[in-house]
Amino acid sequence: MKPVYKYIDVFSGAGGFSLGFHLSGRFKSLLAVDSFKPAAETYKANFPHTLVVNEDVKDLTGEILTGLVKPDEVDVVIGSPPCEPFTGANPRREKNPLDRLYSDPMGQLTLHFIRIIGHYRPRVFVMENVPAITEDGLRDALLREFRRVGYGEVYFNILLAEDYGTPSHRKRVFISNIRIEPEKTGRRVVWDALRDLPPPGRGLPNHERPPDPSWRKLKRMHRLRWGDAMIHYQGAEKTLPNMVRLNPNSIAPTVLGSSRFIHPFEDRLLTVREQARLMGFTDTFIFIGGREEQYNMVGEAVPAPLAKAIAGHLARALDEGVV
Incomplete structure (x- = not known):
């Protein structure tokens, strides 16, 4: 042994x-x-x-x-x-x-x-x-x-x-x-990680649907294509994207404490569980704290x-x- x-x-x-x-x-x-x-x-x-x-x-x-x-x-x-x-x-x-x-x-x-x-x-x-x-x-x-x-x-x-x-x-x-x-060991893409998850609110911890955005933001979100970002912010050296609509056929961008992602096919943000899957966490791994704290711990x-x-x-x- x-x-x-x-x-x-x-x-x-x-x-x-x-x-x-x-x-x-x-x-x-x-x-x-x-x-x-x-x-x-x-x-x-x-x-x-x-x-x-x-x-x-x-x-x-x-x-x-x-x-x-x-x-x-x-x-x-x-x-x-x-x-x-x-x-x-x-x-x-x-x-x-x-x-x-x-x-x-x-x-x-x-x-x-x-x-x-x-x-x-x-x-x-x-x-x-x-x-x-x-x-x-x-x-x-x-x-x-x-x-x-x-x-x-x-x-x-x-x-x-x-x-x-x-x-x-x-x-x-x-x-x-x-x-x-x-x-x-080889690569996996976004849809490999998300395809078998139940709808938010069913079956898994940390899989509650995030609050829906305002009507104006929802309209902007609906127009986003795969890979597009809804907002950008200024880093130390360059402008960085956030609220990116994920391309299901590619790997996701870097998951950060401040990053939020939009589902490839639905007009909503990913749940904490979905975002955790992008980081390879097992579904039995639970996160404690408020929703923002959970996102940050994942990132x-x-x-x-x-x-x-x-x-x-x-x-x-x-x-x-x-x-």
């Missing part, structure tokens, strides 16, 4: 990253940490045997962390520090890239994640974020910070979620002390199929003693 490795999930959110590790069958979650209460409650509802701590990581000293989980119990540390300080979708991000890491209070949370890695000294760590976290001197800064806690070899693995069966686009960097190169997650592929890759590396 193959061993089961133990991990902790920092900035766990609702648990998309952990869901992939769970689905791999090779990992057990000991601890999850998130400061957003609905996310912590959602994680606990889906992983009832995990110790879930609803606290700000800045307040978790080494002594507290050891009291929660001892370092010698931990094989892997995963986590997704907030991407808002770094992403080009944020028009208010700091102009100086290094300020995004060292001055922005949310950016500093990445440094706390590295501190926690240094405390546990796991065989493997994986930090997920937007590729922009590596731009304009930030990559070298991160390398220095990881060396400071004992990891001299660090890799910046760029992966596309759609290469691993996620029916939406997502390009992310997974920063780790090993190369992460899972075997690609801020690591897609479960991609997380599962990463988990399988890590398990093989651990089995082979590569780390």
Whole structure:
């Protein structure tokens, strides 16, 4: 029988990253940490045997962390520090890239994640974020910070979620002390994910129909063709679309906390469950909180199929003693 490795999930959110590790069958979650209460409650509802701590990581000293989980119990540390300080979708991000890491209070949370890695000294760590976290001197800064806690070899693995069966686009960097190169599993399109769902309000949790738009917005929505957006907003570098009518024959655009999608064939927004399917969440995974909070938790997650592929890759590396 193959061993089961133990991990902790920092900035766990609702648990998309952990869901992939769970689905791999090779990992057990000991601890999850998130400061957003609905996310912590959602994680606990889906992983009832995990110790879930609803606290700000800045307040978790080494002594507290050891009291929660001892370092010698931990094989892997995963986590997704907030991407808002770094992403080009944020028009208010700091102009100086290094300020995004060292001055922005949310950016500093990445440094706390590295501190926690240094405390546990796991065989493997994986930090997920937007590729922009590596731009304009930030990559070298991160390398220095990881060396400071004992990891001299660090890799910046760029992966596309759609290469691993996620029916939406997502390009992310997974920063780790090993190369992460899972075997690609093929692509799925929007209709592969949505075609077998019952009508909203029937049969599944988080599948309630969103409120209908005003008559004026409904008329605009009705005129949208596949791929058209009803509104656009200004990011840090370019104008970005929102309320896109999905093309059933393509992968969906990137699911973000702020993104809402229009059904391919109906004049309505997707339900939370439909949007969760675009991120590869299983239908048994439930989201707790208000509707907007649920949408945000879906959009801020690591897609479960991609997380599962990463988990399988890590398990093989651990089995082979590569780390």
